[in-house]
Amino acid sequence: MNLLELKVGEPRLIKDFSQNQSVYFKLLSLGILPGDEIEIMGKAPFGGPISIKHGSQTFLALRRSEAKQIEVES
């Protein structure tokens, strides 16, 4: 399943990234690797971006279309 299908506040491990190079590259740059724990913190209104927590200390936000490209363990 992908990250977007997760509920808010349910931590999961990342399985894989999609092939979209720019999204993958950016996540990688931020130090987000397969096997890391990731959790949705909130979803902006009207289909806006979602904010996530990576590990226990770092936070970031990405669009839903980008979140879809992150596979997480079910």
Next chain:
Amino acid sequence: MLKQVEATILLIGFPNAGKSTFFNILTGGTRKVSNYSGVTVDVGHGDIESNKNEGLQLKLIDLPGVYNLIPTSYDEAVTVQSLLDLNDYHQADKVVVLLDYQRLEASLSLGLAVRDVVGDENLVFVINKDDESEINAEMREEIKQRTGVQTLSTSALQNNGKVLDDFLRTLSYANKIDLKNKLPMTEESVKYFRKTPELDRISLKSDTEISSTINWYHDKSRDVLEKVIAPKNTKAKITEKIDRFVLNPFFGGAIFLSIFYMIFHALYTWAGPVMELVETAIGGVGELLTGIMPEGLLQSLIVDGVIGGVGGVLVFLPQIMFLFFLLSLLEQSGYIARAAVVTDKLMGYFGLNGKAFLPYMSGFACAIPGIMAARTLSNPRERVATIMTIPLITCSARLPVYILLIGTFVPKQTVLGIFDSQALSFFFLYFLGSAAALVIAKVLRLSFFKGESGNFIIDLPLYQRPSLKAAFMQAWRKGKAFLKKAGTIILALSIVIWVLSTFPKANPDLLVGKTEAQVASISLEQSMLGTMGRTVEPVIKPIGMDWKMGVGLLVSFGARELFVSAMGTLYALGDVDEESESLRQRLINEKDPVTGKPVYSLAVAWSLLIFFVFALQCTGTMGVLRKELGSWKVPLIMFTYMGTLGYLGSWIVYTYLS
């Protein structure tokens, strides 16, 4: 005097790691520091102050933050370029990689990549934001053992830069850095460089190769940090709690709107009383001088020219300072990155990336840093569309004009029970500028700059309690800059305006048997400026303006504040009534010499306001546009479209209101 030897130190690090904070502390610089990623977008040079008098002068270079050495935007390319240039004119002796303790693993991976390019002997790792000294000597030694790079840990905020300062002064600066390896680069990333890098410095790699390299550095970094403890996560917990509200699907938008409404409301209402004090003081000085100086040209030059012009602008000093104070609080808090999240969807409708919110936000202070901040946008088309619309965002130079005209001509009422009509008009102008920026951006993105949106993946920094001191400092600095402007260009222009509107003297025959007020008005009209003004009058008549306002508009194309100072001088000269000493009173009292009716009405005031919302009246902005876009073409297009919008807008409101 002995010639001082120099040594240069480059500051590299993750965005938001604290590079500019250190730079400012060590060099006494004033580079912008804010709690979000991508604040610095250009190179800053400074001399370290603590050893100014020793034989060796250390120079520090502050660079934009990078995640790795593969640029994905123009600002990142600036940093990588400075590494590539190391072998020639841009020589350096040491590189300091600043690691962010709040994201140690990720930022160390950058450190390792830098090590592989410049070698370990001229490199230092400095872990910043270790506010509670959680990292001990053993851990630092461990990192040094595993990476070969000397490692310090400190907190710029707690320690005031001393650890780094002392350390840099004990180093020996024997040899310049030599690039050990070529920098791996993708074809995509090469495009972000201003000048294409020389091929002997880089090696082109495929995307997959680059990705696996970056991945490798992250893995490596995790190995190195096995035994280093992560910071206590109290701050992260607080951030989580706040974000549950701020990024909540229901409250998020409302919080965003209330914050911005509160800022502009406070700006309008709270600074008002201080402004009146300044106004009274300046009026008093004018009166005093009128009393003690003999009547004549000199008195007129000082009282009408200088005090009328410079004083008219100085009145707005409190507002300018207050604006920067409030913006600084907001930027320090960490909210700005969240605001970009909340607005991404909306920005998306208009063809912009949510990241463009950050340059737009800078545009509230001044378009120039805003335009430069657009370097952080990866997508070239989105970037140009953003740049082309930033000058529509209400900058601080419009503030004096808005406050002057609204405060004088919009009747004070309570609207809808809670809103003040003047504050609301003020907020409306800010809103109108931003809305126009978005609409124009949409038009651009549908026509000349079509195409996909770049990605929107942004860091959300931990929230931080804004420092009042830092905000005061910011306000103070901007206030000083404003005073400097008042004392130089505005002063000079006020004198020029005074000369042009005093000479040539009117033909005495015309003045026979006229009242004092008529004499003043005829003299003005017969002056050089009057002749010039009346030449442009036909153009501005349809938007309700007379020749004096025309002169104001003309000079305002140099800088917007000049409108207020020019009006100040002109109306002081035309004014013979001893009672009115402020520009506001003079505007109200100004009568048409022919009809005897007041020149200013609500319609005229709004016509002027709308013109200022749209028109590109700033030579500084034009210069930066030329620099950032590489030619005069786009800046001239912008000048034209914004001027046209201003004129049409003014015509519409004037026709509608009168």
